[in-house]
Amino acid sequence: MAYDGMHPADIAIIVLYFVFVIFVGLLSMYKSHRSNAQGYFLAGRSMLWFPVGASLFASNIGTGHFIGLAGTGATSGIAVGAYEIMSVFALVFLGWVFLPVYVSAGVYTMPEYLKKRYGGQRLRLFMSVLALFLYIFTKISVDIFAGAVFIQQAFDWNIYVSIVILLSITGIYTITGGLAAVIYTDTLQTTIMVIGGFALTGISYAKVGGYEELKIKYMQAIPSTHINDTETGCGVPRMDSFNIMRDPVDSDQPWPGTIMGIMVIGIWYWCTDQVIVQRALAAKNVTHAKGGAILAGYLKLLPMYLIIIPGMISRVLFPDEVACVDPEVCKEVCGTEVGCSNIAYSKLVLELMPIGVRGLMVAVMMAALMSSLTSIFNSGSTIFTMDIWRRIRRHATNTELMIVGRVFIVVLLAISILWIPIVQSSQSGQLFIYIQSLQSYFAPPIFICFVMGVAWRRVNEKGAFWGLVCGCAMGVTRMILDIIYPAPPCGEPETRPPIVYKVHYLYYNCMVAVVSCVVTTVISLLTEEPPAERVIGTTYSTRGYTSSSKEEIREDNRDDAEEMTPMNVKDVKEVIDDISDTPEKSLPKWRQGIYWFCGYNPAERQSLPDSDEMIRSIAEKPRWRKFVLINMILVTGVAFFLMGLYW
Numbered sequence: 001m002a003y004d005g006m007h008p009a010d011i012a013i014i015v016l017y018f019v020f021v022i023f024v025g026l027l028s029m030y031k032s033h034r035s036n037a038q039g040y041f042l043a044g045r046s047m048l049w050f051p052v053g054a055s056l057f058a059s060n061i062g063t064g065h066f067i068g069l070a071g072t073g074a075t076s077g078i079a080v081g082a083y084e085i086m087s088v089f090a091l092v093f094l095g096w097v098f099l100p101v102y103v104s105a106g107v108y109t110m111p112e113y114l115k116k117r118y119g120g121q122r123l124r125l126f127m128s129v130l131a132l133f134l135y136i137f138t139k140i141s142v143d144i145f146a147g148a149v150f151i152q153q154a155f156d157w158n159i160y161v162s163i164v165i166l167l168s169i170t171g172i173y174t175i176t177g178g179l180a181a182v183i184y185t186d187t188l189q190t191t192i193m194v195i196g197g198f199a200l201t202g203i204s205y206a207k208v209g210g211y212e213e214l215k216i217k218y219m220q221a222i223p224s225t226h227i228n229d230t231e232t233g234c235g236v237p238r239m240d241s242f243n244i245m246r247d248p249v250d251s252d253q254p255w256p257g258t259i260m261g262i263m264v265i266g267i268w269y270w271c272t273d274q275v276i277v278q279r280a281l282a283a284k285n286v287t288h289a290k291g292g293a294i295l296a297g298y299l300k301l302l303p304m305y306l307i308i309i310p311g312m313i314s315r316v317l318f319p320d321e322v323a324c325v326d327p328e329v330c331k332e333v334c335g336t337e338v339g340c341s342n343i344a345y346s347k348l349v350l351e352l353m354p355i356g357v358r359g360l361m362v363a364v365m366m367a368a369l370m371s372s373l374t375s376i377f378n379s380g381s382t383i384f385t386m387d388i389w390r391r392i393r394r395h396a397t398n399t400e401l402m403i404v405g406r407v408f409i410v411v412l413l414a415i416s417i418l419w420i421p422i423v424q425s426s427q428s429g430q431l432f433i434y435i436q437s438l439q440s441y442f443a444p445p446i447f448i449c450f451v452m453g454v455a456w457r458r459v460n461e462k463g464a465f466w467g468l469v470c471g472c473a474m475g476v477t478r479m480i481l482d483i484i485y486p487a488p489p490c491g492e493p494e495t496r497p498p499i500v501y502k503v504h505y506l507y508y509n510c511m512v513a514v515v516s517c518v519v520t521t522v523i524s525l526l527t528e529e530p531p532a533e534r535v536i537g538t539t540y541s542t543r544g545y546t547s548s549s550k551e552e553i554r555e556d557n558r559d560d561a562e563e564m565t566p567m568n569v570k571d572v573k574e575v576i577d578d579i580s581d582t583p584e585k586s587l588p589k590w591r592q593g594i595y596w597f598c599g600y601n602p603a604e605r606q607s608l609p610d611s612d613e614m615i616r617s618i619a620e621k622p623r624w625r626k627f628v629l630i631n632m633i634l635v636t637g638v639a640f641f642l643m644g645l646y647w
Helices: 008-031 037-045 049-060 063-076 078-085 087-105 110-118 122-155 159-208 211-219 255-272 274-281 286-300 303-317 327-334 341-352 357-392 398-425 431-455 461-484 505-526 550-562 569-581 589-598 622-645
Strands: none
Touching: 008 357, 049 159, 049 274, 049 286, 063 078, 063 122, 063 303, 063 341, 063 357, 078 087, 078 255, 078 303, 078 622, 087 110, 087 255, 087 274, 087 286, 087 431, 087 622, 110 122, 110 274, 110 357, 110 431, 110 461, 122 274, 122 341, 122 357, 122 398, 122 431, 122 461, 159 211, 159 303, 159 341, 159 357, 211 303, 255 274, 255 431, 255 505, 274 286, 274 357, 286 622, 303 341, 327 341, 341 357, 357 398, 431 461, 431 505, 461 505
């Protein structure tokens, strides 16, 4: 039976879901001290392993994953699943290598870690700007694009109205509740995503006849109007569709690049990206952070079966729509001429799911969009507030930091809405692939900067900075070439320069990593060795040396003080007098209401974050340390098994 629009029962379930999410988000305001920076940005560092792991997973799995992974699976098979399975190894590095260093260093943000590790300001500012650029123009754009595809398919709504409503809802509980609200709602949404994903997968498998039948039928899923060209194979499934490791020269995902390039991207994303690391930093202690990483690792084994393989089933069931290659047919099906693989997952949801369950799956897709966007909004706000605004306003009060953090989320919302026309004009099916390649160009220099900083005490600020700059320059070069020379439509001759179409982006990823590593090493060895205070507590070998390094920490704070314009003693007195003379009870009711809604507490206006308070012990209880270690061995063993199974 063809899909003929949302049933009232489905709409009722979606509405109830949104009401419940808003309720959970607002309720979570009382679960943390959201009136101060540590409570707002790091949830008071009080989160247990389950919500940390669920939030790690939900922050990663956005609509870009549901739409993009299913679409890539429909087009070229299971190879893209390597990104999901290999995430397990990166999550292990997060919990066991990087996080103890970050906790030992006592940081809010990743740019802040660079400041503590290397000194100076240029690395921190460079990384802050680069991170915000990647958030706004890759992460948010991908999720809005993918969300737009699904919303248009499901509701036939005006794209501007639907996206503005979604962004507004996500903004409400992100602004009001801070990271705690994001983590609690992520936990709810992860549960819904997993349950809904299993339901759709079960129905899809039953429809196609099981995995063995899928292997036969997928290779026969050719659109009726395809380009009969044995050389290009347009519209014909790849012969290696059920293999992850593919030919190192002529395939769409060469196996050396899969092993090395994806690992570079994975460690950059899971171990150095603010959106992800911020969730781990919110854990109650290192053991809970490790437990959250392990839970996220188990969950990351699911997308292969809940998203990618259903995308392949969608091609089997709807070959003329999902696998179309004729420009005229594709234009009629999904509004674009280069392919409609992006509708694979939404096609399954809308065509196969029964009434009621369909509404749940629509809620799942919206949950994925909201989870990803709230994570980006909160982390982008943290970076801007702690790494950029505090450089501009060094004597900023706690309330000022809270106001700036929330206002910047509004700015991100506005930029996201303004970006919609560009996303809409780019619905050619190539945006998701472009974003992945763009991230792979900028991941290696960031990867080298952090990994070498954590692993090698000899690396200094000059080496790290110029290694980062050279790597980013190579990334920008390749990005510009990709924009100037887009891939030709299927069946048309190749006209791009060899460096673009012969050097796979995963290979280019490795090249950038090597150049960044060499530049960092050579310049570090040719210049002065970093002082001891830059190394103690900020490298893996010196992690945990915090109690004996107070003088170094105070020295680090003096470096910051030398770069700021101190507040005049008279100004300080005036501020304090102003606070004392304006008690909260004497404020107008409307202002008290705003303060309550946003979590402001004027009495804490002078409660600035203290670096000493951020430093936490990395000691663990032996029993729980062994427990998470056993689970780490189990989850990595499963990941190795799956990589070998689909080799």
